[in-house]
Amino acid sequence: MLKKWFTSLLFLALLFIFPLQSLAVEYSITNVNMDAYLQDNGDVKVEETHTYEFDGDFNGITREIIPKEGAAISQFTATEQGESLRVEKEDDLYKVHRKGADETITVTLHYTIENGMEIYQDAAQFYWPFFDDRNESSYENLTITIHPPNPTDDVIAFGYDAANNTETIQEDGSVLFQLGYVPDGTNGDIRVAYPSSLFPAAPKTAVKPMKEEILKAQQELIDQAEADEATRDTLSTISTIGIPAFIIILLLLMGRDWLTSRAKTNDFLREGTKFHNVPKQIMSLPATIFFTNNGYLPPQAMAAGLLDLVRQGYVKKASIDSFQLINAKSPLKHETVLMKWLFDKIGSKNTFSFDDLTAFSKNKLNHDRYRLFQAEWLQAVKQEVVDRSLYENKKVYRLLVGFSSVLLLPFLFLFPIYDLLGTFFAALLLFFTVVIYAIVYRPKNWEGAKIAYEWKQFKTRFKETTQDEWEIWSEDDQMRAYIYGLGISSKEIDRKYDALIEALTSDNDYYDDTVGFYAIAFIGPDTSAKFRSANDSASSSTSGGSSSSGGGTSGGGGGSGAF
Numbered sequence: 001m002l003k004k005w006f007t008s009l010l011f012l013a014l015l016f017i018f019p020l021q022s023l024a025v026e027y028s029i030t031n032v033n034m035d036a037y038l039q040d041n042g043d044v045k046v047e048e049t050h051t052y053e054f055d056g057d058f059n060g061i062t063r064e065i066i067p068k069e070g071a072a073i074s075q076f077t078a079t080e081q082g083e084s085l086r087v088e089k090e091d092d093l094y095k096v097h098r099k100g101a102d103e104t105i106t107v108t109l110h111y112t113i114e115n116g117m118e119i120y121q122d123a124a125q126f127y128w129p130f131f132d133d134r135n136e137s138s139y140e141n142l143t144i145t146i147h148p149p150n151p152t153d154d155v156i157a158f159g160y161d162a163a164n165n166t167e168t169i170q171e172d173g174s175v176l177f178q179l180g181y182v183p184d185g186t187n188g189d190i191r192v193a194y195p196s197s198l199f200p201a202a203p204k205t206a207v208k209p210m211k212e213e214i215l216k217a218q219q220e221l222i223d224q225a226e227a228d229e230a231t232r233d234t235l236s237t238i239s240t241i242g243i244p245a246f247i248i249i250l251l252l253l254m255g256r257d258w259l260t261s262r263a264k265t266n267d268f269l270r271e272g273t274k275f276h277n278v279p280k281q282i283m284s285l286p287a288t289i290f291f292t293n294n295g296y297l298p299p300q301a302m303a304a305g306l307l308d309l310v311r312q313g314y315v316k317k318a319s320i321d322s323f324q325l326i327n328a329k330s331p332l333k334h335e336t337v338l339m340k341w342l343f344d345k346i347g348s349k350n351t352f353s354f355d356d357l358t359a360f361s362k363n364k365l366n367h368d369r370y371r372l373f374q375a376e377w378l379q380a381v382k383q384e385v386v387d388r389s390l391y392e393n394k395k396v397y398r399l400l401v402g403f404s405s406v407l408l409l410p411f412l413f414l415f416p417i418y419d420l421l422g423t424f425f426a427a428l429l430l431f432f433t434v435v436i437y438a439i440v441y442r443p444k445n446w447e448g449a450k451i452a453y454e455w456k457q458f459k460t461r462f463k464e465t466t467q468d469e470w471e472i473w474s475e476d477d478q479m480r481a482y483i484y485g486l487g488i489s490s491k492e493i494d495r496k497y498d499a500l501i502e503a504l505t506s507d508n509d510y511y512d513d514t515v516g517f518y519a520i521a522f523i524g525p526d527t528s529a530k531f532r533s534a535n536d537s538a539s540s541s542t543s544g545g546s547s548s549s550g551g552g553t554s555g556g557g558g559g560s561g562a563f
Contacts, residue, residue, distance in 0.1 A: 042202030304487030390448030
């Protein structure tokens with residue numbers, strides 16, 4: 001019994017958590033024909049044929065018909081191949097019950113719009129929204145036909161939005177609106193006017209002429225269409241000239257920047273600046289990693305920071321997985337921050353071990369503290385780079401380039417409105433290119449470019465270094481090269497070091513070193529893995545209903561669906 005109750009509660013919980021996934025019906029409405037037969041008493045008898053293609057189980061279809069003010073819907077029925085179907089009404093929503101699975105069905109609906117016509121002295125109009133922006137389904141092919149009570153050649157017909165410019169007046173006076181594909185959430189009112197004499201039994205809506213007003217509304221649509229076409233042509237001309245010109249100017253600016261950067265590189269080559277060993281140290285290794293790694297410090301960079309403290313003698317390797325603080329006084333803030341956190345907050349009594357780091361990072365209560373520590377350390381590393389002034393001052397230039405993107409903003413709204421979609425996407429791509437260029441453009445000055453060039457040369461040429469060449473490097477250079485490769489997470493440098501170490505060590509004596517290159521080389525991979533794992537642990541904890549209004553003319557409208 002308990003198991004049964006648990007299963008039931010679990011099922012209800014799943015329905016609550018995943019209501020759409022549990023109850024959604026997959027379907028498409030492939031064809032819809034709507035025929036409206038105008039009656040001489042002012043009512044309108046409607047016949048609608050809806051073809052649905054279902055994928056999976058279904059219980060039926062829905063049709064929402066929201067009448068205009070003053071009108072009403074009555075005598076709603078549904079049939080399939082002449083057989084009546086059960087209809088359930090909920091306010092303005094009609095649910096037609098017809099169960100099945102993986103079928104294509106065609107359902108015919110009949111209903112009457114009471115007082116659907118508006119009768120005036122000189123004209124009678126049928127102005128109706130068969131669907132509106134509340135419709136949640138797309139019609140793949142929609143046709144609406146309006147039939148007068150008697151044949152006539154005195155007809156005014158036009159449509160709005162999706163129905164605009166879709167009308168064809170037939171010989172007998174009926175009007176065919178061929179809308180074709182109509183996406184969901186779309187309005188499409190139709191408006192047809194006939195002589196009021198065709199409706200002798202209909203009560204007058206108002207004792208006043210209306211034909212001129214209807215013709216005026218039709219002319220306004222025509223004028224608006226002509227104005228839209230003229231605006232479209234103007235926008236097309238602007239885009240044909242303006243966008244290529246904008247692109248050319250942007251490419252010239254980018255080309256100039258590239259040539260300037262290239263000239264600096266050529267100057268370094270003429271100076272004889274090329275790879276011999278590790279570049280001279282200008283900044284701390286964490287700052288160098290940040291500067292030469294596109295302003296990014298991977299989780300391994302913190303491990304590199306710790307090993308760099310070992311290299312400088314601030315920290316001593318106490319064992320294969322623990323460290324001892326020797327001197328906490330560093331002139332660099334980020335080194336002070338790192339030592340304080342590792343040896344005071346995570347470790348204790350001037351010692352720090354990988355077990356301390358693992359225990360600290362696994363405690364979810366410490367995750368926010370760990371991320372704050374990372375942010376503080378990263379900001380201090382950035383500040384060292386900023387204080388070094390390695391970039392040119394291009395603030396005004398970048399602002400001008402960034403503000404130039406404002407010229408494109410109006411067109412990003414106008415192009416899609418006037419169906420210039422290809423031009424819109426080109427302008428959108430250009431807009432983001434300009435904005436990104438203005439944000440990321442930070443040319444390095446002479447010193448900054450030289451530092452970046454030398455370390456780039458190191459990363460490229462180090463893999464070609466022979467064992468004999470590497471052996472004549474100072475131990476400090478060997479350590480700096482190793483720590484740099486670890487900090488930028490370079491697999492090529494790691495593989496090269498593995499090969500060098502394997503060739504140079506024939507026994508395990510070096511594993512017990514507490515200072516020097518081998519003191520850090522053999523614990524480097526484990527140190528990197530521990531800090532990466534701690535970062536992943538701390539990062540892992542980072543952290544319905546709607547309503548709408550709308551409608552067609554006079555609040556009417558509706559749509560289709562399924563259940």
